[in-house]
Amino acid sequence: MTQLSVNVNKIATLRNSRGGSIPSVIQISEIILGAGAYGITIHPREDERHITKQDVFEIREFLKSYNENLSKKGIPKKEFNIEGEPSERFLDLVLAARPDQATLVPVKPGEITSDHGFDLKDKTVFQTLKSLVKRFHAVGIRVSLFMETNFEQYALVKELEADRIELYTGPFAYAYERSFEEGLASYKDYETAAQEAHKLGLAVNAGHDLDTNNLQLFAKLPHLAEVSIGHRLVSQSLIVGMETTIKDYLRVLSQGNEA
Numbered sequence: 001m002t003q004l005s006v007n008v009n010k011i012a013t014l015r016n017s018r019g020g021s022i023p024s025v026i027q028i029s030e031i032i033l034g035a036g037a038y039g040i041t042i043h044p045r046e047d048e049r050h051i052t053k054q055d056v057f058e059i060r061e062f063l064k065s066y067n068e069n070l071s072k073k074g075i076p077k078k079e080f081n082i083e084g085e086p087s088e089r090f091l092d093l094v095l096a097a098r099p100d101q102a103t104l105v106p107v108k109p110g111e112i113t114s115d116h117g118f119d120l121k122d123k124t125v126f127q128t129l130k131s132l133v134k135r136f137h138a139v140g141i142r143v144s145l146f147m148e149t150n151f152e153q154y155a156l157v158k159e160l161e162a163d164r165i166e167l168y169t170g171p172f173a174y175a176y177e178r179s180f181e182e183g184l185a186s187y188k189d190y191e192t193a194a195q196e197a198h199k200l201g202l203a204v205n206a207g208h209d210l211d212t213n214n215l216q217l218f219a220k221l222p223h224l225a226e227v228s229i230g231h232r233l234v235s236q237s238l239i240v241g242m243e244t245t246i247k248d249y250l251r252v253l254s255q256g257n258e259a
Helices: 009-018 025-034 053-072 088-097 123-138 151-159 170-178 180-199 231-258
Strands: 003-007 039-042 079-084 101-104 142-147 164-168 203-207 224-229
Touching: 003 079, 003 231, 009 025, 009 231, 025 039, 025 053, 039 053, 053 079, 053 088, 079 088, 088 123, 101 123, 123 142, 142 151, 151 180, 164 180, 170 180, 180 203, 224 231
Parallel strands: 003 039, 003 224, 039 079, 079 101, 101 142, 142 164, 164 203, 203 224
Antiparallel strands: none
């Protein structure tokens, strides 16, 4: 079964927009894991516009305690995945936090969200990644590289000794929104990419704008180990949870009126 890791960046974005500690990233993470998700994903950017350095270590300690309780019950642990750019800043943060998986993602200055995979034919990029993969593996951290469906570069992922690729699924999601037929045509590119990655011994993750609509197709992807989903999952939770929340507020208000 494909595992679900939930990206909680958007929870931190909402908190930071007001200041203070509400909503609590830890509280929401506990709800997410309690509902059955396999892990928590964060992407701590340098500007700390959502996840902060403090969050990284608070989540680490939360997961450590959470997994200790699971272990006592004989339940498999939940995973911690940290995404970020190949930089000294990110290297130091990951080595200090020791997540289960580090997902390396190319980052452009000023970007709103990640929107492309690595070009490993760039020798500078290749050498930078080679150094980081080696450092992460030395302390037992699994490494995934954010890639597109141009599978001719996957041999270079293997040469870097990364463990997985994470397929950038933005193009598929946008195609699916236009029509099922366009989504299906795009899906076939991902299907080929996943098969080629598997042939090389690379596990396959995926993420970006996946939701319960387009996953009806994408979840069929061969060899799909894990999906990391944040923005659309949090957005959908606002919709499906809003009615319950409004009713709770009205119930409390009516009790106040009765006093």
